[in-house]
Structures are given as structure tokens and as C-alpha cells.
Amino acid sequence: MERTVAQKLEALLTLQQIDSKLDAIQKVRGDLPEEVMDLEDEIAGYETRVGKFEKDIAVLEEEINRNKQAKKEAEKLINKYKDQQMNVRNNREYDAITKEIELQTLEMELADKRINEANAKIARKQDEIKNTQGILSERKKDLNTKNTELKALVSESEEDENKLREEREKQIQHIEDRLLKSYDKIRSNALNGLAVVMVKRGACGGCFNTVPPQRQADIRDKKKIIVCEHCGRIFADVEDVVIVEKEKSRR
Numbered sequence: 001m002e003r004t005v006a007q008k009l010e011a012l013l014t015l016q017q018i019d020s021k022l023d024a025i026q027k028v029r030g031d032l033p034e035e036v037m038d039l040e041d042e043i044a045g046y047e048t049r050v051g052k053f054e055k056d057i058a059v060l061e062e063e064i065n066r067n068k069q070a071k072k073e074a075e076k077l078i079n080k081y082k083d084q085q086m087n088v089r090n091n092r093e094y095d096a097i098t099k100e101i102e103l104q105t106l107e108m109e110l111a112d113k114r115i116n117e118a119n120a121k122i123a124r125k126q127d128e129i130k131n132t133q134g135i136l137s138e139r140k141k142d143l144n145t146k147n148t149e150l151k152a153l154v155s156e157s158e159e160d161e162n163k164l165r166e167e168r169e170k171q172i173q174h175i176e177d178r179l180l181k182s183y184d185k186i187r188s189n190a191l192n193g194l195a196v197v198m199v200k201r202g203a204c205g206g207c208f209n210t211v212p213p214q215r216q217a218d219i220r221d222k223k224k225i226i227v228c229e230h231c232g233r234i235f236a237d238v239e240d241v242v243i244v245e246k247e248k249s250r251r
Contacts, residue, residue, distance in 0.1 A: 003174075006222040009196075011174040012183060013236040016196040018168045023193045025157045025164075032150045039143040046136040053125045053132070060118045060125075067118070071111040074104040179225075186232055197228075199238040207231035 003011075026033075081101045088094045154161075172180055186195035190206065197205030199216055209230040211219070219226050219235045226235045 003176075004222075005224055008175070008179060009222060009225065009234070009236050011171065012179065012196045012234060015168065015171045015175065015183065016194065016236075018164055018171060019187065019193060022161065022164050022168070025161050028157065029150065029153050032146060032153065036143065036146050036150055039139060039146060043136060043139050043143060046132050046139065050129055050132050050136070053129045057122050057125050060122050064115050064118045067111040067114045071108050071115075074107040074111070077104045078108075183234070186234065190231070190233070194233060196234045196236050198236055201239075204228045204231060204233065204235075205239075206233040211235075 078101050081097045081104070085094060085097050085101075088097065175183070183195045187193055192206070194206045199205065199211050199219060202213075202216070203210050207228060207230050209228065211228070215226065216238045218224070220238050222237070227233060228235065
């Protein structure tokens with residue numbers, strides 16, 4: 001069954017009222033949810049950094065082991081060449097073996113240099129890990145504190161929030177997809193989260209720009225959905241100020 005414009009507007013206004021209550025709950029929590037998320041991202045970044053340093057150290061340790069092995073191989077060759085030197089038959093063979101010994105000695109020195117450089121890099125990375133873990137520990141304490149605060153706030157309003165979310169799910173069943181998409185789009189662009197408003201004292205209840213009398217009459221008729229020409233919010237109805245003031249005077 002096709003719903004009338006009046007029914008569509010009523011459904012949208014009810015949805016707006018539910019969403020405004022949910023917004024109020026979120027407002028009480030302030031920036032805490034975002035702060036918790038930022039801290040979680042920051043902690044993940046520091047943990048990734050520590051992991052990278054540890055991988056770098058593992059690579060450097062492998063390099064050290066390779067150079068130690070190369071040094072051992074060079075040492076074996078030197079001993080072998082020295083033994084051969086004792087049995088040379090002429091000066092040419094002696095000079096050739098001497099050059100090989102010198103070459104392997106240089107290989108040992110180069111291996112030592114590389115080992116020392118790698119150890120220095122490991123020491124620097126270990127310092128980086130220590131500093132990063134110190135920061136990480138502080139950030140985790142901050143996160144724990146923020147999470148405790150957020151959980152306390154959430155627990156205070158959790159029951160109301162769950163009820164409102166259930167009401168919201170039921171309410172959107174009464175709104176066609178096209179209207180719901182428009183509503184969500186307007187809401188996402190509005191600083192105060194208002195997509196559906198009343199005309200109050202001759203002005204838009206969202207941006208407070210004046211609404212001409214003829215337009216107010218069309219809004220009252222509810223023959224079509226009318227939006228504010230300034231902010232694009234949907235007009236649900238026109239609040240009758242006279243009636244409100246009379247009711248106040250009766251009280």
C-alpha cells in the first residue's frame with residue numbers, strides 16, 4: 001500500500017528523533033571513541049616498528065654468522081698455505097703462496113670489519129627497540145585508562161542505546177530506500193545531524209533561514225516533500241507558534 005506524503009514525513013521525523021537521541025548519547029562520550037581508536041592505531045604502528053627492528057637484527061645476525069664462517073674458511077686456507085710454504089721447490093711458488101696468504105688475511109680483516117659494523121647496527125637497533133618499547137608501554141597505559149573511561153560511559157547508556165537502535169531498525173522498515181538514502185546523505189553533511197526539521201517562527205529549524213509564507217503553506221499541506229532551499233534539509237511541518245504561546249499562557 002502506497003504511503004501518503006504525510007505518512008512519509010511522519011516516519012522520517014520519528015527516525016530523526018531517534019537518531020537525535022542516539023547522537024546525544026554519542027555526544028556524552030565525546031572524543032573518547034576516536035581517542036581510543038587513535039591510540040590503538042598508534043600502538044599498532046609502534047608494534048610494527050619493533051617487529052621491523054627485530055627482523056633487521058635477525059638479518060644482521062645472519063650476516064655476522066656468514067662472516068664468521070668466511071673468517072674460519074680463510075683461516076683454514078692460511079694454515080694450509082703455510083704448510084705448503086714449507087715444501088715449495090722454488091721462489092716463484094713461495095711468492096704465489098705468500099700472495100694467497102695475504103689475500104686470505106685481507107678476507108679475515110674484511111670479515112672482522114663487517115662483523116663489527118653489523119654489531120654496531122644491532123646495538124643501534126636494540127636502542128631503538130628499547131626506546132620504542134618505552135613509548136609503547138606508556139601508550140598502552142593511556143589506552144587502558146581511556147578504555148576504562150569509555151566502558152564506564154557506555155555501560156551507563158548501553159541499555160538506552162540498544163533500545164534506540166532496535167527502534168531505529170523497526171522505523172527504517174517504514175521508509176522507502178530512496179528517501180532513506182537521501183535522509184542519510186543530508187544527515188552526514190549536517191553538523192548537527194539534523195536532516196528533518198520543523199519550520200519554527202518562520203525559519204528553517206536547521207539553518208534558521210527565513211521560509212516564505214507561501215512555502216510554509218505548501219509544507220503544511222504535505223502534498224509533496226519540500227526541502228530548505230538554503231541547506232537542503234527536509235521540512236516535516238510548520239510549528240504553530242500562536243498555539244504554542246497560547247498553551248504556555250494557559251499553564
